[in-house]
Amino acid sequence: MSKKKPLILVTNDDGITAPGVRALIAVMAEIGDVLVVAPDKPQSAMGHAITINNTLYLNKISKEGDAITEYSCSGTPVDCVKLAVNEILKKKPDLCVSGVNHGSNSSINVIYSGTMSAAVEAGIEGIPAIGFSLLDYDWNADFDTIKPFIKKITQETLANGLPKDVVLNVNFPKLKKEDIKGIKICRQAKAIWSEKFHKRITPQGKDYYWLAGEFVNLDQGQDTDEWALANDYISVVPVQFDLTAHHSIQQLNTWKWNE
Template identity: 55%
Template sequence: MDLHTRPVILITNDDGITAPGIRSLIEAVHDLGEVIVVAPDSPQSGMGHAITIGKPLRLDEVNVFQDLGIKAYQSSGTPVDCVKLAHDVILHHRPDICLSGINHGSNASINVIYSGTMSAAMEAAVEGIPSAGFSLLDFNFDADFSIAKMVAREVAQRMLAEPMPEHFLLNVNIPKVKQTGFKGIRVCRQADAKWAENFDKRKDPRGRDYYWMTGKFINRDRGADTDIEALNNGYASIVPVRIDFTDNRIKQWMETKYPDFAQFQSSGMPETGEE
């Protein structure tokens, strides 16, 4: 296939350009198109949709993946910065798809709002690039990415096979299981779960107080169709994510409960009786 007719695949992450997860993602899809990598030069986990304002961004070409024949760049910025730089500075056009990850650790349920992995994919979706973020439920540096690579390749192939809907964005999580325990892939909804934080108060060597965040993950959702349920039963979960945060259920409730608000929305500023 001619290089110029091959699809362009942008790959990024939040664990940094030297993380094993991003190499695994590249290995999974590098033969499906022309791969360009733009990733942070250091770990950026938990950055969410942060962007760099007020200080310069560095962008350097690196030879991290030259054994795979892949052109790669590292940035001093956040995962979202990396997508912006890839689009506006390196490619000057939209790639065919954007893949983010493979993250070390879960981004299922509420984790999606904290995740730098998913925020990078979301930024690409904002730009009209079909995107997916991939996460493996294993924090170990030497985690086995073999199942995650299989899932990533399958999803990427389907994303490239036909046009995707506008602002297409997937949150894909892969369970930590052996090959024999992997059940397949399920399309799910996001579970209603949260982190219950605690802050452990400690003292530094100079006697000053500092706080270390701890806590536990609480799943309040027992539905059989959630991402947490799928992962607990050996399935990879795919949750389609929307970038429009409007809650139409609450919007309709407010329009009924507060009709004056609805009037303001439809007809402008209400009359006050003042000149």
């Protein structure tokens, strides 16, 4: 008896036509049955935003008989996962993959990332999930180089499962396949964005602002995602969505809250 193929939900934040998600779809089609629900336009840096004050639209863009069913969604990456799970699928998928993002989602970027928020939303739903990102912002980036690694990481995740309430944040360095040294399990580096707002004036004389900034890595550890990427490794960070600072509970309990 042949083994049943896993059902894989694919989404992203760069939009359903982005080369990164098309590459991810191609790899997932080699592994399982694929459903795609992705934004109809770029939704980068949306974080875990959901649509509550506007209507949401789903547009089926695949045709009857196509091997892969695809929907574009007017909402955010998290909206895409919610609609897929609650409105389209009759059962939860075996895996959700998000990406491949055009650009880094390492370190503090995970907080802002629509790519990773989609994966986190799947994790909240009890679905094993992986977010994939390539450190190349070029729309025409070479995703073929990383396809074998995407396939390997996906297969290992399906074979072994993930710890409860954990999703994976995977970042690829911008390198040729033969120059990638391997895969490293890492922690998230401590880093910040040193931000600046450029104040400008419209032709009508109204002030407006343009966000700019510089990424600053404050972490010199050799077990971080930033170190791995700088040293030609693929970084894999297990991410949890319980934001409780457990280490601080004992200290806070020494305060005189009820006196």
